[in-house]
Amino acid sequence: MSRVTLMALQVLVAVVTLALWQVFSTVPVFGKVLLPPFFFSNPVDVFSQIVKWFSTGVIWKHLAITLWESILAFVIGSAGGILVGFWFAWQPRVAAVFDPYVKMVNALPRVVLAPIFALWFGLGVWSKVALGVTLVFFIVFFNVYQGVKEVPTTVLDNGRMLGMNERQLMRHVYWPSALSWMFSSLHTSVGFAVVGAVVGEYLGSAAGLGYLIQQAEGVFDVAGVFAGMFVLSAFVILIDMAVTAVEKRLLVWRPTAAARD
């Protein structure tokens, strides 16, 4: 399939879906509207809601808040994951002792922590960051841990034979290996940072995309809920594109970097 045909078909799917949605929510079929506007709204209303948000500029503040929370969650979660990942990989005994607890906390659906975090950190930015951190941390932690453990023995021996001391092995062998594992899960961890932020906002906040959706839902403004969802998807896609660009740059040395996606 050529690029143009593919694009055309992709656009077609969107157009048909939106058209069907619009028709079934406004035009009665055999005297009955199949998608009652109260529950399903319609594309025109949703679109005008989005336009209103952007034209009045209300949306920017919420986007900025969500973005900021996601970034903080990602940075703090990654830093923690890297530190603990290295620590555990260096100290197998520590890893063995903590292993059941790590598994336990990781198995916990993080959403249930949101009320606790709201209590501890208030309704502001930090309770959302905390939620995102608990999600990002484990992904980065597992990957860094694996990355340090999975350095091929030959590469390690080569480093030693070339005269590297422990510090240099760290810098030239363990660190790049761990980072490459971490970067390979960059899409997941960044995605989870956003999830943490939005879910946190949804469960209690005064700003952000999750707050926007929750507010609309509270007054049965279905158009507002859908509009919030669309803005959120676009936001996530933009972030994902940024991550892909960063990844291409950082993982040039990897044979799979170009072949993936």
Next chain:
Amino acid sequence: MTEPTAVALDGATVAFRLADGRVYTAVEQANLAVDHGEFVAIVGPTGCGKSTLLNVTAGLLKPAAGTARIFDKPLNGLNRDAGYLFQADALFPWKTAIDNVAIGLEIRGTPRTEALARAQKWLTSVGLGAFAGRYPHMLSGGQRKRVALAQVLIRDPKILLMDEPFGPLDAQTRQIMGNLLLELWTADRKAVLFVTHDLEEAIALADRVVIMSAGPSARIIGDWPITLPRPRDIAEIRMEKDFHALHREIWGVLKDEVMKGYVQSTQAGAA
């Protein structure tokens, strides 16, 4: 003035404890000396512990009994006088070819610009001057071996340890690499310990060929001086009469061991 022996293994025995608690003796009572500037090849059947012996010389493995002396000093920890060319890919995949070569100097504290300049020279001398910016995965197997060779040689080690370095390469590339190795070695005559399972390669390259018996408890069972004149061309030397005579003589000993090793490997597979 006589230079001290570069590598002297005296009664070196290497044993591993297996997962089920038994002790597996890989190499038993190996005595081996490599003189300064001498090219010694170790040949033996698959799984006879050739690489094990090399790892002892490198200081990556400690012998269970016996001693290893490097330039007349007992080896303690890693062998700092040795450069090691591994059988498997050992380049740092996250570094470009030139960075891979320069790293050996950089970790010694050589300024980066100087290290890079010298790395470029080494890349050129292994025929990869135009590939400095490539990452290992963008290079062919033979090119990666060239980079690895430059990576080891730039540090100017007094001893060169090579573990079937050209094993994964195709026959033509092996010959080209063999000639390149001889050319570089002739320039400054390091002591070389070269492990291979290919007797022809060993005779073509080395001053001395050492034969090991099939494992376990592999021993050194033969030691032939190779008096073929230098400089040699790996491809052409194989046609000569002296080469054939040596090959026939050494193969007579090696053949039995290869068969023993083969039988053992099939039995181990069946058990």
